[in-house]
Amino acid sequence: VRDISICSVLPRTQRASVAKNSHTQHLAKGAVIATEGQPLGQIASVVEGVVKLTKSTRDGRQQIVGLAFAADLIGRPFANISKYRIEAATDVSMCSFPRQRFEQLLSEHGKAEEFLLKAKLDEVDAARDWMLLLGRKSAEERVATFILMLAEREVNSIRHGAGRPNAVTIELPLTRAEIGDYLGLTLETVSRQFSRLREMGVLNLDDHRRVHVPDVARLTGLVGD
Amino acid sequence: VRDISICSVLPRTQRASVAKNSHTQHLAKGAVIATEGQPLGQIASVVEGVVKLTKSTRDGRQQIVGLAFAADLIGRPFANISKYRIEAATDVSMCSFPRQRFEQLLSEHGKAEEFLLKAKLDEVDAARDWMLLLGRKSAEERVATFILMLAEREVNSIRHGAGRPNAVTIELPLTRAEIGDYLGLTLETVSRQFSRLREMGVLNLDDHRRVHVPDVARLTGLVGD
């Protein structure tokens, strides 16, 4: 049990105050630490063993979006709900403590760092959502997810007082080739999927760059997760 | 130009000190802000437009690993070298300032936050490396990358005084099915690739869980990036 692995998030001087609230846990292989969409009130540092973080689609396709080895942290400051299922891949020992105590400690310090940290935490989550897409989704689901992402961004920026609008028009910021690079597809496959979604009535293409989504809920049903 | 988008990393009270060193840039579509593996001394906040972050393999396969929209940050505190190519996907305006000034400001505050922040920055980088794998690599490259990751972890933990050992034995922490879930493959494909790598002499399988890599350099040549 080396120095780096024992709740090493905190510098020496502050460690004691967290250590008081921390305790070491031993988990058998297969033990579930958190499930996708459920609260997780702990932050933990892996001392020994391997922990896997997974996301999955409704129909059971699974993607491991991260592995935590010794000295890696698991848990998510500033968010109550876990976006992944967290499970011991091997027998694991880890050192865990309450999330709120940890957040409080962070907040006592600079706001700038906290802001940046939150941004990066969101980026990690977003990158892992994309890993599920790249690892497990079909071409149709990938394109639908991409359009939906832009549609939701558009809807949020409009900020309608009264609920979400059900139809949106979006401007694609990328070429077909770039969309392919983002989705792990070729530009031809992207183009074919746009055509299919148009034939299905999910999209209207005003021109190659402007996409009208008449029913966002319909699109949501195609993203596959 | 809304409040949230103007160098909004910093809380109101501290913003001024960075704003002094910041300046607004306008970039045409296609402008390159950083290339993979080259230094990037700036942090910037996107004000308008879309910026894409890409990684690519030596043979030209490309993967967009992130998009930055208005109010998103680009650049990497605490690392001099950019791990991605950063390019304007549309015409872009952004507000940028020197990375070192920014880091200095962060360091004046809590060490705990800095530690956690660095960990998360590394996680983002790791997730994006994996996105390249999931989006663009062949089954053989994926399995080779996974084994190499474990091999390097093992080599680093051994900490040989005299250089890297060229042969390693590693213990797989995951089943074939789990490796498949990590690599975006089926368990059958993973198994077939293990067999192929064994036939090629890149691996020896002591049992299903213990893998001996006689020549790590050889394996490195198969990861495809």
Add this chain to the structure above:
DNA sequence: CGAGTGCTTGAGGGAAGTCAAGATTGGTGG
């Protein structure tokens, strides 16, 4: 108006997925 760039569509092929037996292995209890 022609060239360039980006997009669509088609035909054919190939890498990985699916389905289906078996072979190993490791754990458990007789």
Add this chain to the structure above:
DNA sequence: CCACCAATCTTGACTTCCCTCAAGCACTCG
């Protein structure tokens, strides 16, 4: 200690989804 059982892994045969290659169309811009 060994035999059995369940879980895990390997291998084969076949299928499928997406990629590759190719041709033609639609804008934009000099």
